[in-house]
Amino acid sequence: MPFVNIKVTREGTAPGATATTPEQKKALIKGVSDLLFDVLGKPHHTTFVVIDEVELDSWGVGGVTTPEWREQQRASAGLPEKP
Amino acid sequence: MPFVNIKVTREGTAPGATATTPEQKKALIKGVSDLLFDVLGKPHHTTFVVIDEVELDSWGVGGVTTPEWREQQRASAGLPEKP
Amino acid sequence: MPFVNIKVTREGTAPGATATTPEQKKALIKGVSDLLFDVLGKPHHTTFVVIDEVELDSWGVGGVTTPEWREQQRASAGLPEKP
Amino acid sequence: MPFVNIKVTREGTAPGATATTPEQKKALIKGVSDLLFDVLGKPHHTTFVVIDEVELDSWGVGGVTTPEWREQQRASAGLPEKP
Amino acid sequence: MPFVNIKVTREGTAPGATATTPEQKKALIKGVSDLLFDVLGKPHHTTFVVIDEVELDSWGVGGVTTPEWREQQRASAGLPEKP
Amino acid sequence: MPFVNIKVTREGTAPGATATTPEQKKALIKGVSDLLFDVLGKPHHTTFVVIDEVELDSWGVGGVTTPEWREQQRASAGLPEKP
Structure with missing residues:
Protein backbone atom coordinates (compact mmCIF):
# COMPACT_ATOMS: atom_id res chain seq x y z
CA MET A 1 0.00 0.00 0.00
CA PRO A 2 2.42 2.64 -1.22
CA PHE A 3 2.01 6.37 -0.67
CA VAL A 4 3.68 8.69 -3.16
CA ASN A 5 3.94 12.43 -2.73
CA ILE A 6 4.97 14.47 -5.77
CA LYS A 7 5.97 18.08 -5.14
CA VAL A 8 6.39 20.39 -8.13
CA THR A 9 6.45 24.14 -8.60
CA ARG A 10 3.09 25.60 -9.59
CA GLU A 11 3.64 26.80 -13.14
CA GLY A 12 2.47 25.97 -16.60
CA THR A 13 4.46 23.53 -18.69
CA ALA A 14 1.68 22.94 -21.21
CA PRO A 15 0.86 25.68 -23.80
CA GLY A 16 -1.18 28.44 -22.17
CA ALA A 17 -1.23 26.77 -18.77
CA THR A 18 -0.26 28.46 -15.50
CA ALA A 19 -0.36 25.31 -13.42
CA THR A 20 -0.20 21.55 -13.79
CA THR A 21 -3.17 20.64 -16.00
CA PRO A 22 -5.77 17.98 -15.15
CA GLU A 23 -4.38 15.83 -17.97
CA GLN A 24 -0.86 16.09 -16.58
CA LYS A 25 -2.08 15.16 -13.11
CA LYS A 26 -3.82 12.10 -14.54
CA ALA A 27 -0.65 11.09 -16.38
CA LEU A 28 1.44 11.46 -13.22
CA ILE A 29 -1.02 9.42 -11.14
CA LYS A 30 -1.28 6.68 -13.75
CA GLY A 31 2.46 6.60 -14.37
CA VAL A 32 3.42 6.31 -10.72
CA SER A 33 0.79 3.65 -10.02
CA ASP A 34 1.87 1.60 -13.03
CA LEU A 35 5.50 1.90 -11.88
CA LEU A 36 4.74 0.61 -8.37
CA PHE A 37 2.91 -2.32 -9.92
CA ASP A 38 5.61 -3.09 -12.47
CA VAL A 39 8.54 -2.85 -10.05
CA LEU A 40 7.08 -4.08 -6.76
CA GLY A 41 3.87 -5.82 -7.79
CA LYS A 42 1.72 -3.39 -5.76
CA PRO A 43 -1.94 -3.62 -6.88
CA HIS A 44 -3.19 -0.32 -8.27
CA HIS A 45 -6.01 0.07 -5.77
CA THR A 46 -3.53 0.10 -2.87
CA THR A 47 -1.43 3.00 -4.17
CA PHE A 48 -2.21 6.57 -3.11
CA VAL A 49 -0.64 9.51 -4.98
CA VAL A 50 -0.77 13.10 -3.73
CA ILE A 51 0.43 15.96 -5.95
CA ASP A 52 1.44 19.19 -4.21
CA GLU A 53 2.01 22.35 -6.21
CA VAL A 54 4.33 24.85 -4.53
CA GLU A 55 4.46 28.56 -5.38
CA LEU A 56 7.65 29.44 -7.26
CA ASP A 57 8.90 31.83 -4.58
CA SER A 58 8.32 29.23 -1.84
CA GLU A 68 16.14 33.92 -9.13
CA TRP A 69 17.91 30.59 -9.65
CA ARG A 70 16.71 30.33 -13.23
CA GLU A 71 17.79 33.89 -13.92
CA GLN A 72 21.25 33.07 -12.57
CA GLN A 73 21.50 29.92 -14.72
CA ARG A 74 20.36 31.84 -17.78
CA ALA A 75 22.88 34.62 -17.17
CA SER A 76 25.77 32.22 -16.55
CA ALA A 77 24.91 30.51 -19.84
CA GLY A 78 25.11 33.85 -21.61
CA LEU A 79 21.39 33.91 -22.40
CA PRO A 80 19.32 37.12 -22.35
CA GLU A 81 17.09 37.91 -19.36
CA LYS A 82 13.60 36.45 -19.52
CA PRO A 83 11.25 39.20 -20.73
CA MET B 1 6.63 16.10 21.22
CA PRO B 2 4.69 14.36 18.49
CA PHE B 3 3.95 15.84 15.07
CA VAL B 4 0.89 14.58 13.25
CA ASN B 5 0.07 15.41 9.65
CA ILE B 6 -3.44 14.61 8.43
CA LYS B 7 -4.01 14.72 4.68
CA VAL B 8 -7.59 14.57 3.39
CA THR B 9 -9.27 15.49 0.14
CA ARG B 10 -10.79 18.96 0.13
CA GLU B 11 -14.53 18.31 -0.04
CA GLY B 12 -17.56 18.76 2.13
CA THR B 13 -18.65 15.93 4.39
CA ALA B 14 -20.93 18.10 6.55
CA PRO B 15 -24.28 19.30 5.11
CA GLY B 16 -23.73 22.22 2.72
CA ALA B 17 -19.96 22.23 3.19
CA THR B 18 -17.42 22.17 0.37
CA ALA B 19 -14.41 21.66 2.62
CA THR B 20 -13.51 20.44 6.08
CA THR B 21 -15.38 22.75 8.47
CA PRO B 22 -13.78 24.61 11.39
CA GLU B 23 -15.68 22.33 13.79
CA GLN B 24 -14.35 19.22 12.06
CA LYS B 25 -10.80 20.57 12.20
CA LYS B 26 -11.19 21.21 15.92
CA ALA B 27 -12.50 17.68 16.44
CA LEU B 28 -9.58 16.18 14.51
CA ILE B 29 -7.02 18.23 16.45
CA LYS B 30 -8.58 17.39 19.82
CA GLY B 31 -9.03 13.72 18.94
CA VAL B 32 -5.46 13.19 17.80
CA SER B 33 -4.00 15.08 20.75
CA ASP B 34 -6.13 13.08 23.21
CA LEU B 35 -5.04 9.86 21.50
CA LEU B 36 -1.34 10.68 21.82
CA PHE B 37 -1.88 11.43 25.50
CA ASP B 38 -3.94 8.30 26.16
CA VAL B 39 -1.65 5.90 24.31
CA LEU B 40 1.83 7.36 24.85
CA GLY B 41 1.32 9.82 27.70
CA LYS B 42 2.36 12.79 25.54
CA PRO B 43 1.28 16.08 27.19
CA HIS B 44 -1.16 17.99 25.02
CA HIS B 45 0.98 21.11 24.75
CA THR B 46 3.78 19.12 23.08
CA THR B 47 1.65 17.76 20.23
CA PHE B 48 1.46 19.61 16.91
CA VAL B 49 -1.22 18.69 14.37
CA VAL B 50 -1.24 19.96 10.78
CA ILE B 51 -4.24 19.32 8.52
CA ASP B 52 -3.65 19.46 4.76
CA GLU B 53 -6.56 19.53 2.36
CA VAL B 54 -5.74 18.24 -1.12
CA GLU B 55 -7.75 19.01 -4.24
CA LEU B 56 -9.72 15.98 -5.43
CA ASP B 57 -7.95 15.79 -8.77
CA SER B 58 -4.52 15.97 -7.10
CA GLU B 68 -12.70 8.88 -11.46
CA TRP B 69 -12.04 6.20 -8.85
CA ARG B 70 -15.37 6.83 -7.15
CA GLU B 71 -17.17 6.68 -10.48
CA GLN B 72 -15.52 3.34 -11.20
CA GLN B 73 -16.50 1.97 -7.78
CA ARG B 74 -20.06 3.18 -8.24
CA ALA B 75 -20.31 1.62 -11.71
CA SER B 76 -18.85 -1.71 -10.58
CA ALA B 77 -21.43 -1.79 -7.76
CA GLY B 78 -24.19 -1.25 -10.32
CA LEU B 79 -25.08 2.18 -9.00
CA PRO B 80 -26.13 5.04 -11.31
CA GLU B 81 -23.66 7.74 -12.26
CA LYS B 82 -23.42 10.67 -9.86
CA PRO B 83 -25.52 13.50 -11.32
CA MET C 1 -8.94 8.37 1.57
CA PRO C 2 -6.98 10.07 4.32
CA PHE C 3 -3.28 9.67 4.94
CA VAL C 4 -2.03 10.28 8.46
CA ASN C 5 1.63 10.47 9.41
CA ILE C 6 2.47 10.30 13.12
CA LYS C 7 6.01 11.25 14.09
CA VAL C 8 7.18 10.53 17.65
CA THR C 9 10.55 10.22 19.34
CA ARG C 10 11.79 6.64 19.58
CA GLU C 11 11.73 5.93 23.31
CA GLY C 12 9.87 3.71 25.71
CA THR C 13 6.75 5.04 27.39
CA ALA C 14 5.51 1.61 28.51
CA PRO C 15 7.31 -0.18 31.42
CA GLY C 16 10.58 -1.73 30.23
CA ALA C 17 10.12 -0.55 26.65
CA THR C 18 12.74 1.38 24.66
CA ALA C 19 10.46 2.15 21.71
CA THR C 20 6.78 2.40 20.85
CA THR C 21 5.38 -1.09 21.51
CA PRO C 22 3.34 -3.12 19.00
CA GLU C 23 0.27 -2.63 21.25
CA GLN C 24 0.77 1.14 21.26
CA LYS C 25 1.12 1.19 17.48
CA LYS C 26 -2.12 -0.76 17.16
CA ALA C 27 -3.87 1.66 19.50
CA LEU C 28 -2.61 4.67 17.51
CA ILE C 29 -3.68 3.17 14.19
CA LYS C 30 -7.11 2.19 15.50
CA GLY C 31 -7.64 5.51 17.27
CA VAL C 32 -6.75 7.65 14.26
CA SER C 33 -8.83 5.56 11.87
CA ASP C 34 -11.84 5.68 14.22
CA LEU C 35 -11.41 9.46 14.50
CA LEU C 36 -11.42 9.98 10.73
CA PHE C 37 -14.57 7.91 10.51
CA ASP C 38 -16.32 9.64 13.41
CA VAL C 39 -15.47 13.19 12.31
CA LEU C 40 -15.44 12.99 8.51
CA GLY C 41 -17.21 9.70 7.79
CA LYS C 42 -14.13 8.23 6.09
CA PRO C 43 -14.48 4.42 5.78
CA HIS C 44 -11.77 2.61 7.72
CA HIS C 45 -10.40 0.77 4.69
CA THR C 46 -9.56 4.06 2.97
CA THR C 47 -7.39 5.44 5.78
CA PHE C 48 -3.63 4.86 5.76
CA VAL C 49 -1.59 5.56 8.91
CA VAL C 50 2.21 5.65 8.97
CA ILE C 51 4.09 5.89 12.27
CA ASP C 52 7.65 7.23 12.15
CA GLU C 53 9.91 6.93 15.16
CA VAL C 54 12.69 9.53 15.26
CA GLU C 55 15.89 9.17 17.29
CA LEU C 56 15.90 11.51 20.31
CA ASP C 57 18.97 13.44 19.15
CA SER C 58 17.46 13.96 15.67
CA GLU C 68 18.99 18.63 26.25
CA TRP C 69 15.57 20.31 26.22
CA ARG C 70 14.21 18.00 28.89
CA GLU C 71 17.29 18.58 31.05
CA GLN C 72 16.74 22.35 30.72
CA GLN C 73 13.07 22.01 31.66
CA ARG C 74 13.94 19.84 34.63
CA ALA C 75 16.60 22.28 35.85
CA SER C 76 14.36 25.33 35.45
CA ALA C 77 11.71 23.52 37.52
CA GLY C 78 14.29 22.94 40.27
CA LEU C 79 14.30 19.18 39.77
CA PRO C 80 17.48 17.08 40.07
CA GLU C 81 19.35 15.94 36.96
CA LYS C 82 18.15 12.67 35.49
CA PRO C 83 20.52 9.94 36.70
CA MET D 1 12.80 20.78 -9.64
CA PRO D 2 10.42 18.12 -8.42
CA PHE D 3 10.73 16.22 -5.16
CA VAL D 4 9.13 12.80 -4.99
CA ASN D 5 8.77 10.77 -1.80
CA ILE D 6 7.83 7.11 -2.18
CA LYS D 7 6.75 5.31 0.98
CA VAL D 8 6.40 1.52 0.90
CA THR D 9 6.30 -1.20 3.53
CA ARG D 10 9.66 -2.83 4.18
CA GLU D 11 9.22 -6.36 2.88
CA GLY D 12 10.54 -8.52 0.11
CA THR D 13 8.69 -8.64 -3.19
CA ALA D 14 11.59 -10.21 -5.14
CA PRO D 15 12.45 -13.90 -4.57
CA GLY D 16 14.37 -14.33 -1.31
CA ALA D 17 14.32 -10.64 -0.48
CA THR D 18 13.17 -9.17 2.84
CA ALA D 19 13.25 -5.56 1.68
CA THR D 20 13.17 -3.49 -1.49
CA THR D 21 16.25 -4.59 -3.45
CA PRO D 22 18.86 -2.20 -4.88
CA GLU D 23 17.63 -3.08 -8.38
CA GLN D 24 14.05 -2.21 -7.45
CA LYS D 25 15.15 1.10 -5.95
CA LYS D 26 17.01 1.93 -9.15
CA ALA D 27 13.93 1.06 -11.21
CA LEU D 28 11.71 3.27 -9.04
CA ILE D 29 14.12 6.21 -9.21
CA LYS D 30 14.55 5.90 -12.98
CA GLY D 31 10.83 5.39 -13.58
CA VAL D 32 9.72 8.40 -11.56
CA SER D 33 12.38 10.66 -13.06
CA ASP D 34 11.46 9.58 -16.59
CA LEU D 35 7.80 10.22 -15.79
CA LEU D 36 8.42 13.77 -14.58
CA PHE D 37 10.38 14.45 -17.75
CA ASP D 38 7.80 12.89 -20.07
CA VAL D 39 4.77 14.57 -18.48
CA LEU D 40 6.12 17.93 -17.31
CA GLY D 41 9.41 18.27 -19.17
CA LYS D 42 11.42 18.37 -15.94
CA PRO D 43 15.13 17.72 -16.66
CA HIS D 44 16.36 14.58 -14.92
CA HIS D 45 19.08 16.35 -12.93
CA THR D 46 16.49 18.53 -11.20
CA THR D 47 14.38 15.66 -9.83
CA PHE D 48 15.04 14.26 -6.35
CA VAL D 49 13.49 10.95 -5.32
CA VAL D 50 13.51 9.67 -1.74
CA ILE D 51 12.34 6.12 -0.95
CA ASP D 52 11.20 5.42 2.62
CA GLU D 53 10.65 1.87 3.79
CA VAL D 54 8.23 1.57 6.70
CA GLU D 55 8.05 -1.42 9.07
CA LEU D 56 4.93 -3.50 8.45
CA ASP D 57 3.53 -2.94 11.94
CA SER D 58 4.04 0.83 11.65
CA GLU D 68 -3.57 -7.92 10.43
CA TRP D 69 -5.25 -6.30 7.43
CA ARG D 70 -3.89 -8.90 5.04
CA GLU D 71 -5.01 -11.70 7.35
CA GLN D 72 -8.52 -10.20 7.40
CA GLN D 73 -8.58 -9.91 3.61
CA ARG D 74 -7.39 -13.49 3.25
CA ALA D 75 -9.98 -14.80 5.68
CA SER D 76 -12.83 -12.86 4.07
CA ALA D 77 -11.81 -14.35 0.72
CA GLY D 78 -12.01 -17.82 2.23
CA LEU D 79 -8.26 -18.41 1.92
CA PRO D 80 -6.28 -20.34 4.56
CA GLU D 81 -4.20 -18.48 7.14
CA LYS D 82 -0.67 -17.63 6.04
CA PRO D 83 1.67 -20.28 7.52
CA MET E 1 21.52 16.93 -1.80
CA PRO E 2 19.45 17.96 1.20
CA PHE E 3 15.74 18.62 1.12
CA VAL E 4 14.34 20.97 3.75
CA ASN E 5 10.63 21.51 4.35
CA ILE E 6 9.65 24.48 6.52
CA LYS E 7 6.05 24.58 7.72
CA VAL E 8 4.76 27.78 9.33
CA THR E 9 1.34 29.21 10.02
CA ARG E 10 0.15 31.62 7.34
CA GLU E 11 0.09 34.96 9.12
CA GLY E 12 1.89 38.26 8.98
CA THR E 13 4.92 38.80 11.17
CA ALA E 14 6.17 41.86 9.26
CA PRO E 15 4.31 45.21 9.61
CA GLY E 16 1.11 45.17 7.55
CA ALA E 17 1.67 41.66 6.25
CA THR E 18 -0.88 38.85 6.39
CA ALA E 19 1.48 36.13 5.24
CA THR E 20 5.18 35.38 5.02
CA THR E 21 6.63 38.11 2.77
CA PRO E 22 8.81 37.46 -0.29
CA GLU E 23 11.77 38.95 1.62
CA GLN E 24 11.21 36.60 4.54
CA LYS E 25 11.00 33.62 2.21
CA LYS E 26 14.29 34.65 0.60
CA ALA E 27 15.91 34.98 4.03
CA LEU E 28 14.67 31.54 5.08
CA ILE E 29 15.90 29.91 1.87
CA LYS E 30 19.30 31.59 2.05
CA GLY E 31 19.69 30.90 5.77
CA VAL E 32 18.88 27.21 5.53
CA SER E 33 21.10 26.71 2.48
CA ASP E 34 24.00 28.51 4.16
CA LEU E 35 23.49 26.37 7.26
CA LEU E 36 23.63 23.10 5.31
CA PHE E 37 26.84 24.28 3.67
CA ASP E 38 28.43 25.48 6.91
CA VAL E 39 27.56 22.39 8.96
CA LEU E 40 27.69 19.56 6.42
CA GLY E 41 29.54 21.07 3.48
CA LYS E 42 26.56 20.63 1.15
CA PRO E 43 27.00 22.77 -2.00
CA HIS E 44 24.24 25.37 -2.32
CA HIS E 45 23.02 24.14 -5.70
CA THR E 46 22.20 20.72 -4.23
CA THR E 47 19.89 22.00 -1.48
CA PHE E 48 16.14 22.27 -2.08
CA VAL E 49 13.97 24.25 0.35
CA VAL E 50 10.16 24.16 0.30
CA ILE E 51 8.15 26.55 2.47
CA ASP E 52 4.57 25.53 3.31
CA GLU E 53 2.19 28.03 4.87
CA VAL E 54 -0.63 26.43 6.85
CA GLU E 55 -3.91 28.18 7.71
CA LEU E 56 -4.08 29.06 11.41
CA ASP E 57 -7.11 26.89 12.06
CA SER E 58 -5.49 23.90 10.34
CA GLU E 68 -7.50 29.17 20.57
CA TRP E 69 -4.13 28.15 21.99
CA ARG E 70 -2.83 31.70 21.91
CA GLU E 71 -5.97 32.97 23.61
CA GLN E 72 -5.49 30.38 26.35
CA GLN E 73 -1.85 31.36 26.81
CA ARG E 74 -2.80 35.04 26.96
CA ALA E 75 -5.54 34.41 29.50
CA SER E 76 -3.35 32.24 31.71
CA ALA E 77 -0.73 35.02 31.70
CA GLY E 78 -3.39 37.49 32.85
CA LEU E 79 -3.32 39.45 29.60
CA PRO E 80 -6.46 40.98 28.03
CA GLU E 81 -8.18 39.24 25.12
CA LYS E 82 -6.87 40.15 21.70
CA PRO E 83 -9.22 42.75 20.25
CA MET F 1 5.08 27.13 15.91
CA PRO F 2 7.15 26.08 12.93
CA PHE F 3 7.99 22.51 11.98
CA VAL F 4 11.16 21.94 9.98
CA ASN F 5 12.10 18.63 8.40
CA ILE F 6 15.67 18.26 7.16
CA LYS F 7 16.39 15.27 4.93
CA VAL F 8 20.02 14.41 4.15
CA THR F 9 21.81 11.33 2.90
CA ARG F 10 23.27 9.18 5.67
CA GLU F 11 27.00 9.53 5.18
CA GLY F 12 29.96 10.99 7.01
CA THR F 13 31.01 14.55 6.25
CA ALA F 14 33.17 14.92 9.38
CA PRO F 15 36.55 13.09 9.55
CA GLY F 16 36.05 9.39 10.30
CA ALA F 17 32.26 9.70 10.48
CA THR F 18 29.82 7.49 8.56
CA ALA F 19 26.74 9.49 9.46
CA THR F 20 25.72 12.94 10.63
CA THR F 21 27.45 13.41 13.98
CA PRO F 22 25.68 14.48 17.22
CA GLU F 23 27.54 17.81 17.01
CA GLN F 24 26.33 18.39 13.45
CA LYS F 25 22.76 17.59 14.45
CA LYS F 26 23.00 20.09 17.30
CA ALA F 27 24.33 22.73 14.93
CA LEU F 28 21.53 22.11 12.43
CA ILE F 29 18.85 22.29 15.14
CA LYS F 30 20.30 25.46 16.65
CA GLY F 31 20.85 27.10 13.27
CA VAL F 32 17.34 26.47 12.00
CA SER F 33 15.72 27.57 15.25
CA ASP F 34 17.79 30.76 15.32
CA LEU F 35 16.82 31.43 11.71
CA LEU F 36 13.09 31.09 12.39
CA PHE F 37 13.47 33.49 15.29
CA ASP F 38 15.58 36.01 13.37
CA VAL F 39 13.40 36.04 10.24
CA LEU F 40 9.89 35.47 11.58
CA GLY F 41 10.24 36.15 15.30
CA LYS F 42 9.23 32.60 16.22
CA PRO F 43 10.17 31.84 19.86
CA HIS F 44 12.69 29.00 20.08
CA HIS F 45 10.50 26.80 22.26
CA THR F 46 7.80 26.70 19.55
CA THR F 47 10.06 25.38 16.80
CA PHE F 48 10.35 21.62 16.17
CA VAL F 49 13.15 20.28 13.96
CA VAL F 50 13.28 16.69 12.71
CA ILE F 51 16.38 15.38 10.92
CA ASP F 52 15.93 12.34 8.66
CA GLU F 53 18.93 10.49 7.32
CA VAL F 54 18.27 8.59 4.11
CA GLU F 55 20.40 5.69 2.84
CA LEU F 56 22.46 6.70 -0.18
CA ASP F 57 20.83 4.17 -2.50
CA SER F 58 17.34 5.31 -1.45
CA GLU F 68 25.81 6.49 -9.37
CA TRP F 69 25.12 10.21 -9.84
CA ARG F 70 28.37 11.20 -8.17
CA GLU F 71 30.29 8.71 -10.27
CA GLN F 72 28.74 10.23 -13.42
CA GLN F 73 29.61 13.77 -12.29
CA ARG F 74 33.16 12.70 -11.50
CA ALA F 75 33.59 11.01 -14.86
CA SER F 76 32.14 13.94 -16.82
CA ALA F 77 34.63 16.22 -15.02
CA GLY F 78 37.46 13.95 -16.11
CA LEU F 79 38.23 12.83 -12.56
CA PRO F 80 39.33 9.25 -11.75
CA GLU F 81 36.84 6.75 -10.32
CA LYS F 82 36.48 6.81 -6.54
CA PRO F 83 38.61 3.98 -5.14
Missing part, protein backbone atom coordinates in the same frame (compact mmCIF):
# COMPACT_ATOMS: atom_id res chain seq x y z
CA TRP A 59 10.71 26.80 -3.52
CA GLY A 60 14.40 27.46 -3.06
CA VAL A 61 17.49 26.06 -4.72
CA GLY A 62 21.06 27.30 -4.68
CA GLY A 63 20.22 29.54 -1.73
CA VAL A 64 17.70 31.62 -3.73
CA THR A 65 14.11 31.27 -4.95
CA THR A 66 13.39 29.31 -8.12
CA PRO A 67 12.85 32.41 -10.34
CA TRP B 59 -5.24 12.81 -5.11
CA GLY B 60 -4.91 9.55 -6.96
CA VAL B 61 -5.90 6.00 -6.12
CA GLY B 62 -6.17 2.94 -8.35
CA GLY B 63 -4.16 4.74 -11.02
CA VAL B 64 -6.80 7.45 -11.51
CA THR B 65 -7.95 10.62 -9.75
CA THR B 66 -10.33 10.36 -6.78
CA PRO B 67 -13.45 11.44 -8.74
CA TRP C 59 14.45 15.79 17.15
CA GLY C 60 15.02 19.38 18.19
CA VAL C 61 12.95 21.80 20.20
CA GLY C 62 13.92 25.12 21.79
CA GLY C 63 17.05 25.19 19.63
CA VAL C 64 18.50 22.04 21.24
CA THR C 65 18.00 18.26 21.02
CA THR C 66 15.15 16.64 22.94
CA PRO C 67 17.37 15.22 25.73
CA TRP D 59 1.76 1.00 8.61
CA GLY D 60 -1.95 0.87 9.27
CA VAL D 61 -4.95 0.42 7.01
CA GLY D 62 -8.53 -0.42 7.87
CA GLY D 63 -7.85 0.49 11.48
CA VAL D 64 -5.30 -2.30 11.94
CA THR D 65 -1.65 -2.97 11.07
CA THR D 66 -0.77 -4.21 7.59
CA PRO D 67 -0.20 -7.87 8.63
CA TRP E 59 -2.59 23.94 12.81
CA GLY E 60 -3.25 22.50 16.24
CA VAL E 61 -1.30 22.58 19.46
CA GLY E 62 -2.38 21.72 23.00
CA GLY E 63 -5.44 19.95 21.59
CA VAL E 64 -6.88 23.15 20.09
CA THR E 65 -6.31 25.35 17.03
CA THR E 66 -3.51 27.91 17.07
CA PRO E 67 -5.80 30.94 17.64
CA TRP F 59 18.03 8.86 -2.65
CA GLY F 60 17.83 9.46 -6.36
CA VAL F 61 18.87 12.34 -8.55
CA GLY F 62 19.32 12.54 -12.31
CA GLY F 63 17.36 9.30 -12.67
CA VAL F 64 19.95 7.26 -10.75
CA THR F 65 20.97 6.66 -7.13
CA THR F 66 23.23 9.17 -5.40
CA PRO F 67 26.41 7.03 -5.65
